[in-house]
Amino acid sequence: MASHRILLTGANGFVASHILSQLISASHSVRAVVRSPSKVSAIKSLFPSASPSQLDFAVVPDMTIPGAFDEALKSNPPFDIVMHTASPFLYKVASGNANDFLEPAIKGTTEVLEGIQNVAKGSVKRVVLTSSFAAVGGFGMYDDQNKVYVEEDWNPVTLEEAARTDDKAWKIVESGTGFDLVVLNPPMVYGPLAHKVKSMNDLNESTARIWNLFLKEWNPEGEMPGNGLPLYVDVRDLAKAHVLAMDAKDAGNQRFLVSPGSVTSQQIADIMREEVPGAAERVPKGTPGVDTLPVGAISIDTTKAKTILGLEYRSVKETFTDLGKQLLAIEKGEK
Numbered sequence: 001m002a003s004h005r006i007l008l009t010g011a012n013g014f015v016a017s018h019i020l021s022q023l024i025s026a027s028h029s030v031r032a033v034v035r036s037p038s039k040v041s042a043i044k045s046l047f048p049s050a051s052p053s054q055l056d057f058a059v060v061p062d063m064t065i066p067g068a069f070d071e072a073l074k075s076n077p078p079f080d081i082v083m084h085t086a087s088p089f090l091y092k093v094a095s096g097n098a099n100d101f102l103e104p105a106i107k108g109t110t111e112v113l114e115g116i117q118n119v120a121k122g123s124v125k126r127v128v129l130t131s132s133f134a135a136v137g138g139f140g141m142y143d144d145q146n147k148v149y150v151e152e153d154w155n156p157v158t159l160e161e162a163a164r165t166d167d168k169a170w171k172i173v174e175s176g177t178g179f180d181l182v183v184l185n186p187p188m189v190y191g192p193l194a195h196k197v198k199s200m201n202d203l204n205e206s207t208a209r210i211w212n213l214f215l216k217e218w219n220p221e222g223e224m225p226g227n228g229l230p231l232y233v234d235v236r237d238l239a240k241a242h243v244l245a246m247d248a249k250d251a252g253n254q255r256f257l258v259s260p261g262s263v264t265s266q267q268i269a270d271i272m273r274e275e276v277p278g279a280a281e282r283v284p285k286g287t288p289g290v291d292t293l294p295v296g297a298i299s300i301d302t303t304k305a306k307t308i309l310g311l312e313y314r315s316v317k318e319t320f321t322d323l324g325k326q327l328l329a330i331e332k333g334e335k
Contacts, residue, residue, distance in 0.1 A: 004246055007072065007079045009033040009063070009112065010086030012043055014204040015130060017194035018239035019083060024050055026243065031079070033058045033072050033086070042196065064107035069115035078123035081246050082179075084112045085130040113172045116179065124179045126252065128245045129169055133187035133231060136257065137298070145296035151185070151255045151304060173253065180252030182245040186238050187231035187259050187300070191319050192326045194235075199334055200327075210320075211327050213265075214272060214283050224269065224286035230262040230293060231300050234319040237311065244309040256305045260313035264292045268320050275317065276324035 006023060010016045011032030023030050024047055032043055032055065040057045047055055058072035063086055073079065086108055109129065116124045134155065138144040141156050173181045189206050197203060200211055213225040241258050245251050266286050272279040273288075286292075305311045 002247060003028055004081045005029045005031075005075060005077050005079050006081040006083060006246075007031050007033065007058075007069075007075075008083045008085065009060075009069075009108075010084075012039045012195060013085060014193065014195070014207070015189060015235055015238055015242075016083075016085040017043075017046070018235050019085065019242045020055075021046075021194050022239050022243050024055060027054070029054055029077075031056050031058055031072065031075060033060050033069070035059065035061055035063075046195065063111055064104050066111070067115065067118070068108075068111040070119050073115045073118075073120045075120075079120055080123055080125050081128070082112060082116060082120075082124055082126075083128045083130075083242055084109060085242075109169050110172070113169060113177070117172075117177060121178055126180050126182060126246060127169075127173075128182045128184065128242050130242070131183050131185045131255075133185050133229070133257070133259075133300075136185050137187075137229075144298055146298075148299050148301050149257065150301045151257055182248075182251045182253075183255045184238070184241055184245065185255060185257050186233045186241075188229050188233075189235050189238055190232050190323060191235035192322045197330065200330065207323070207327070210268070210323060214269060215279065215324065215327055215331075216282075218282050220273075220281060220283065220285050222284045224284045224292075225265045227264050227292065227294075230264055230297065231259050232261075232263050232319075233259045234314050237313050241305060241309055241311050244311055248309045250308050254304065254308065256309065257300050257302045258305050258311065259300050259302055260316070261300065262293060262297065263316050263320075266290055266292045267316065271317050271320045272324040275321040276328065278328055279324055 006028055008016060008020060008030055011020055012034050020030060020032060034040055034043070034057065037059055040059065060068055060072055062068060113127065136149055136153050137155055139155065169181055190210065193207065203211060238258055241256065269283045269286055270288050273283050273285065
């Protein structure tokens, strides 16, 4: 793998923290973009041995203003890769009332791409954009029973609203930029945190879901939580997809669904009750071993991620064992 100079936005986030860790481990040079100086200190504490040439920082308080990323994109040596993770779609986007979230997401993506055109044209060869399955799935807006989703699918609402982030990005690239675009569309993202949190109040959305529904209460006889969107991916595998996307020869101007498949609440409960010390007294028991995926459940074809990116997935047991153990350790540290 060639060594790259990479601009990574939203570098203190759940997914980006894992991306940054993998990039640093692979000896790439990264400029981490965050929204405040306090986030710089937090990231530095995670990588105390990283040299300034391997890890430096840019603070962009408001990524929606014109020219927001222009200064951050100036570098010597210049950037050849930009990873924009600062505004991935959240699960709530699919359920409407998301305008407050969408506009910053769209503007942030636009400013990154236009910033490349302004100050880094010619050096940046590839942009890797974190999007979401929220821009793909139907989420009840049409009958998708037994549907196998592929990269060509678009959420009917996102075609006009939510996917404007993806759509805007593609239109900018298609206008002629000198760089290509790789878009990653994961569903629910689970797994352990790579960044530090002071309390459970600081958990990201998907991690908070596992904490609140499975581990927070001591309720083994309680009702099993609903499955929600059962499609998932381990955050470490999603981060690896970003890293692989930098060099995958045929990935340019492609969209990738990233997921090993589905996991039900019963499976999550079974894994944590069996594998995480102390979880059996908390996690709802339900009916162990029973498949609660409904008849006609949607599925996902991630052949492209495997064949073009070379992505392999860890086991569902590893994902939820590692997450469960970490959450109980964080709780213990709060007390």
